[in-house]
Amino acid sequence: MLPDEKKKILVIDDDLTIRKLIKHHLLNKNYEVSEATNAIDGYEQLSKANIDLVLCDVTMEGIDGFTFCKNVRQDEKYKVLPFIFVTARNSREDKSKALEVGGDELITKPFDMKDLILRIQTLLRRAEIFRIHGTKKNLSESFSKQIPKILLVDDDLSLTKLFSHSLNKENYNCIVANSAEEGFNIAKSISPDIIISDIMMPNIDGFTFRKMVLDDLQLKSIPFVFLTAKNNEKDILDGYNLDITDYVIKTSGTKVVVAKVSAILKSLGKERQKIVSELNSAVDNLRVKVVPDKSPEFGNFIINQWHQPFQGIPGGDFIDYFLLNEDNLAIILGDVMGKKWGAWYFTFAYTGYVRSSVRMVLQNIEDFVPSKILQQVNKSVYQDSKISEVFTTLSIVILNKQNMMLKYSGAGDIPLMFKDSQTGQIERICSQGSLLGFTEDGKFEDTFVNLKNGDSIFMVTDGIMESRNKDGEAFGVQKFNQILSETNSHKDDFNKIKLDFESFTDGQFEDDISMINIKLP
Numbered sequence: 100m101l102p103d104e105k106k107k108i109l110v111i112d113d114d115l116t117i118r119k120l121i122k123h124h125l126l127n128k129n130y131e132v133s134e135a136t137n138a139i140d141g142y143e144q145l146s147k148a149n150i151d152l153v154l155c156d157v158t159m160e161g162i163d164g165f166t167f168c169k170n171v172r173q174d175e176k177y178k179v180l181p182f183i184f185v186t187a188r189n190s191r192e193d194k195s196k197a198l199e200v201g202g203d204e205l206i207t208k209p210f211d212m213k214d215l216i217l218r219i220q221t222l223l224r225r226a227e228i229f230r231i232h233g234t235k236k237n238l239s240e241s242f243s244k245q246i247p248k249i250l251l252v253d254d255d256l257s258l259t260k261l262f263s264h265s266l267n268k269e270n271y272n273c274i275v276a277n278s279a280e281e282g283f284n285i286a287k288s289i290s291p292d293i294i295i296s297d298i299m300m301p302n303i304d305g306f307t308f309r310k311m312v313l314d315d316l317q318l319k320s321i322p323f324v325f326l327t328a329k330n331n332e333k334d335i336l337d338g339y340n341l342d343i344t345d346y347v348i349k350t351s352g353t354k355v356v357v358a359k360v361s362a363i364l365k366s367l368g369k370e371r372q373k374i375v376s377e378l379n380s381a382v383d384n385l386r387v388k389v390v391p392d393k394s395p396e397f398g399n400f401i402i403n404q405w406h407q408p409f410q411g412i413p414g415g416d417f418i419d420y421f422l423l424n425e426d427n428l429a430i431i432l433g434d435v436m437g438k439k440w441g442a443w444y445f446t447f448a449y450t451g452y453v454r455s456s457v458r459m460v461l462q463n464i465e466d467f468v469p470s471k472i473l474q475q476v477n478k479s480v481y482q483d484s485k486i487s488e489v490f491t492t493l494s495i496v497i498l499n500k501q502n503m504m505l506k507y508s509g510a511g512d513i514p515l516m517f518k519d520s521q522t523g524q525i526e527r528i529c530s531q532g533s534l535l536g537f538t539e540d541g542k543f544e545d546t547f548v549n550l551k552n553g554d555s556i557f558m559v560t561d562g563i564m565e566s567r568n569k570d571g572e573a574f575g576v577q578k579f580n581q582i583l584s585e586t587n588s589h590k591d592d593f594n595k596i597k598l599d600f601e602s603f604t605d606g607q608f609e610d611d612i613s614m615i616n617i618k619l620p
Contacts (some may be wrong), residue, residue, distance in 0.1 A: 112532035138162035172201035181222035252282035315385035389417035398500025416611035469508035470543040520553025562610035
């Protein structure tokens with residue numbers, strides 16, 4: 100939660116004592132509090148105040164809490180409003196019902212106020228990130244450098260050949276369909292940047308085709324242009340009544356068609372770049388960092404990091420460093436599943452949430468054992484209905500600067516790469532744990548490495564290993580090990596990997612890129 104911004108919490112309970120108790124503790128934590136005695140009062144408070152989170156009893160006179168929550172979730176404004184049931188009901192059926200109607204948590208009375216505050220802080224943190232980034236929808240492939248795809252639908256073979264040639268000549272990828280039915284199927288499979296369609300076609304005409312597109316959630320937002328010989332006023336008005344982007348007469352000529360298409364795509368590109376700017380500004384305004392600006396200094400260890408977000412936008416990889424005490428440093432590397440732009444607005448929200456969960460565990464541990472830390476985080480994620488369906492890989496390394504010991508455990512992560520300074524051998528250090536949140540017991544194990552002068556350890560996410568060159572060849576473990584083997588000095592390892600990787604991929608990465616190098620001089 101942002102420290103300088105007050106959040107408003109609505110407490111709905113017909114028990115005056117419970118309301119006053121909760122309100123007292125929330126005010127002490129600098130929250131604003133609204134009260135309601137029943138669901139009707141709750142609706143009124145929601146409508147007139149900017150509520151950030153709801154605490155609601157289940158058993159109330161009139162409309163019960165479950166019904167209230169279900170009705171609230173039907174309003175688009177409250178789809179992601181954090182909602183916690185605070186109730187004496189604690190059966191398995193009640194907990195299942197709470198999640199079914201859209202609740203985030205069910206906390207049983209009597210409750211520990213510290214636990215309630217912690218859940219409130221966590222849900223508010225998650226909701227704040229999601230509020231900013233979750234509303235930026237339909238970002239899939241929006242900012243990629245791919246050639247724009249144009250779908251041209253017309254039964255006139257000669258004209259489609261002429262127009263497609265002109266569009267391809269202008270560096271567009273024009274795909275042709277000779278009927279509305281074929282065009283609809285192609286559109287579903289390729290999601291074009293723009294659709295150009297004739298009106299007069301057999302079986303399904305252009306107007307009907309346009310209605311088919313509008314009825315499809317995947318396709319309805321794609322710019323649509325009628326390219327037709329029909330030039331009377333009624334046809335033109337009928338076209339614009341179907342929410343088209345433009346209406347072009349075929350006799351205008353190919354140059355006009357290309358110019359209009361170019362103008363539409365340029366305008367679309369400017370809007371998308373505006374969203375990029377807004378997203379990055381939102382990240383800065385929220386002061387959310389899932390990757391620190393630089394790696395820390397710690398004893399004799401040299402720690403280097405490299406992070407390159409996919410297409411320059413914050414995504415699913417995260418890095419963190421946490422000083423456990425004077426002698427022990429925890430290094431965290433994670434990757435939230437949900438690749439590229441299709442799930443970007445989810446991954447960034449979940450990344451911040453998982454990172455916060457790890458930090459909460461680290462702040463309260465007494466035994467610096469990576470597997471135990473992972474198990475605590477895993478349990479928290481597994482029990483959270485909103486995050487348990489989004490799986491995460493996680494690597495935890497703990498360095499001790501007194502005995503030069505490295506302790507490691509991982510959850511479904513890429514193995515560590517260890518280069519022995521004495522033998523020059525490269526060893527993969529593999530974890531056995533499952534993906535974070537996949538099962539209640541992740542069965543995490545620890546590996547211990549006594550580091551010597553000159554030894555080097557690499558932690559990476561799958562963006563390094565899975566990125567490909569122009570011939571489709573993956574960078575992979577073999578290439579990574581080959582580069583490590585060819586460097587004579589461990590001082591060059593990190594930069595050598597980075598430079599060779601950029602050269603191999605020609606700077607075109609397929610995912611977030613994250614790498615941490617730990618070495619002793």
